[in-house]
Amino acid sequence: MAQALEETGLRVFPNAATARSFDDKLAQARLFAAAGVPTPHSWCFLDAREAHDFADRAAYPLVFKLRGGAGSGNVRKVCSAREAHGLIRQMFGRGMRASAVGLAAAASTGRAAGYPRRSAREWAAAAGRALRRIIRPHREHGYALFQEFMPGCDHDWRVVVIGERAFAYRRSVRPDDFRASGSGLIDIPDATGIPWDIVDQAFSLSCHWGFQAMAFDFLRHPDWGLKVIEMCYVFGTVGLHMCPGYFQPDGTWVAGQFHAEELIFDDLVATLS
Numbered sequence: 001m002a003q004a005l006e007e008t009g010l011r012v013f014p015n016a017a018t019a020r021s022f023d024d025k026l027a028q029a030r031l032f033a034a035a036g037v038p039t040p041h042s043w044c045f046l047d048a049r050e051a052h053d054f055a056d057r058a059a060y061p062l063v064f065k066l067r068g069g070a071g072s073g074n075v076r077k078v079c080s081a082r083e084a085h086g087l088i089r090q091m092f093g094r095g096m097r098a099s100a101v102g103l104a105a106a107a108s109t110g111r112a113a114g115y116p117r118r119s120a121r122e123w124a125a126a127a128g129r130a131l132r133r134i135i136r137p138h139r140e141h142g143y144a145l146f147q148e149f150m151p152g153c154d155h156d157w158r159v160v161v162i163g164e165r166a167f168a169y170r171r172s173v174r175p176d177d178f179r180a181s182g183s184g185l186i187d188i189p190d191a192t193g194i195p196w197d198i199v200d201q202a203f204s205l206s207c208h209w210g211f212q213a214m215a216f217d218f219l220r221h222p223d224w225g226l227k228v229i230e231m232c233y234v235f236g237t238v239g240l241h242m243c244p245g246y247f248q249p250d251g252t253w254v255a256g257q258f259h260a261e262e263l264i265f266d267d268l269v270a271t272l273s
Helices: 002-007 025-035 048-057 081-091 103-113 120-135 196-209 238-242 260-270
Strands: 042-045 062-065 075-078 144-148 155-162 165-172 213-221 225-232 245-247 253-255
Touching (some): 025 225, 062 081, 081 144, 165 196, 165 238, 196 213, 196 225
Antiparallel strands (some): 062 144, 155 165, 155 213, 165 245, 213 225, 245 253
């Protein structure tokens, strides 16, 4: 509907550019590759035989992903060819249920991120939405998506670009896990603790593709540098609300606390003048 309205000349959020790869890691992998963006190498197979051949010769561990999911949902570490073959058979057979973020995970994330202020009614509503997705999840099938495993990272960087503003913070990996997304373990540095090259890369990608608002996830390691993992225009705002300010594209720091929803709305209204 938003894209149809945009075709009539109306201003909409999200616009077609912002929404085109939403909740589709396969589309993002192809988009990153086409633009030469530094990312972990991805392999996507639409043919079961090709996928099994790859599993026989691949170097492990790998990361297996479904196309959709948030908070590290539908992402798992694959440590052997046997495990990879099993996932491939499932994806080209009965398929795999696309899980929602579990209730326990949502609760632990909320506590870590400072959500206890939510009322009982809000928690009940959130639990009901998650439960409906758990009871009636759809099945993904007909493809296999693997990604290069990047070892030695205990955190990632989330950079949220809204117009000409970039908010950044660190997210630590869950205990005994390799995933930072959805952990709720958020560290908010000041301006001097944020690597500018990460912010600059986020600005560059957002400008290149014409995004109105986008959250980018980055990994960095001394051995293999900076990598873009994923991006999504639908993002949690707890970490952003905690940020002490944002960067502008020229490196200027603007101090203060801001709400993403208001900034997105202000930018949309500004396009009407």
